[in-house]
Amino acid sequence: MLEPLVMKKVTILGTTGSGKTTFLEALFGNIEKNDVARRVFKEVQSNLDFTPLKYNNFTSSTTTISLNVVNSVIVLTRFNKVLIKKFEDRETIDFESIDSAFQVVLSDPAGQERFNFMQEIALKGSDLVIIMADGTNISSMEKILHYLEMVQMEEYRKNRQIPVLVFINKSDLRDRGIYLGKDVAERIVFSSIIDREIVFYETSNLDARCYELPLTIIFNYLAMQAYS
Numbered sequence: 001m002l003e004p005l006v007m008k009k010v011t012i013l014g015t016t017g018s019g020k021t022t023f024l025e026a027l028f029g030n031i032e033k034n035d036v037a038r039r040v041f042k043e044v045q046s047n048l049d050f051t052p053l054k055y056n057n058f059t060s061s062t063t064t065i066s067l068n069v070v071n072s073v074i075v076l077t078r079f080n081k082v083l084i085k086k087f088e089d090r091e092t093i094d095f096e097s098i099d100s101a102f103q104v105v106l107s108d109p110a111g112q113e114r115f116n117f118m119q120e121i122a123l124k125g126s127d128l129v130i131i132m133a134d135g136t137n138i139s140s141m142e143k144i145l146h147y148l149e150m151v152q153m154e155e156y157r158k159n160r161q162i163p164v165l166v167f168i169n170k171s172d173l174r175d176r177g178i179y180l181g182k183d184v185a186e187r188i189v190f191s192s193i194i195d196r197e198i199v200f201y202e203t204s205n206l207d208a209r210c211y212e213l214p215l216t217i218i219f220n221y222l223a224m225q226a227y228s
């Protein structure tokens with residue numbers, strides 16, 4: 001009865017190695033990975049092609065482009081609680097007993113500098129942006145500013161606000177003394193000219209429960225939007 005469901009686009013931005021893909025896997029299990037490598041033929045240097053890695057086992061690839069997509073998630077809310085279901089399991093959802101339901105598409109574009117264009121493309125039309133930083137790496141945290149600027153550009157383009165969550169990841173490494181924490185990230189961001197409310201969360205993919213609070217808040221917000 002609720003089909004077709006309202007669709008929300010979520011994009012995850014962050015430097016390589018910050019834990020974006022691990023985050024998606026921690027939350028949603030196996031995800032569709034699209035890794036593409038550029039193949040250089042030794043014999044004919046000019047002959048290049050891009051081949052999906054999953055169809056090919058060659059080892060001499062030079063460049064890898066990656067875009068992971070989770071496109072089969074249904075987010076349900078009931079009394080402000082959030083439930084995440086796989087799209088395949090939608091028959092088991094009792095739509096009478098829930099307050100709202102929408103489908104979510106998540107994109108996780110490659111974070112390497114030379115693939116910035118992929119992040120720009122993925123960001124377009126997003127309803128929510130998750131910025132993930134490696135909390136043990138200062139340059140990964142400095143990059144948060146860059147992503148916030150990208151979001152701001154998209155907001156101007158679409159003339160609407162895009163909610164942003166910032167995850168300072170790998171908090172499990174605090175014991176080892178190498179986790180810098182959200183204070184450092186806050187200092188970087190709030191000393192800049194970025195003018196928006198941002199909540200930072202300290203997260204670890206070793207314990208997916210840390211995402212419960214931020215996702216409950218943000219998905220309830222998206223649900224509210226979808227039904228207003």
Ligand SMILES: Nc1nc2c(ncn2[C@@H]2O[C@H](COP(=O)(O)OP(=O)(O)O)[C@@H](O)[C@H]2O)c(=O)[nH]1
Pocket residue numbers: 014015016017018019020021022023111169170171172173203204205206
């Ligand atoms: N200690 C720790 N390692 C993590 C965490 N999240 C990811 N990693 C590790 O960091 C590396 C990069 O993670 P990945 O998800 O591939 O990063 P991506 O490039 O942002 O997709 C991998 O070796 C992960 O196992 C975390 O929360 N804690």
Ligand SMILES: [Mg+2]
Pocket residue numbers: 020021022108
């Ligand atoms: Mg990745």
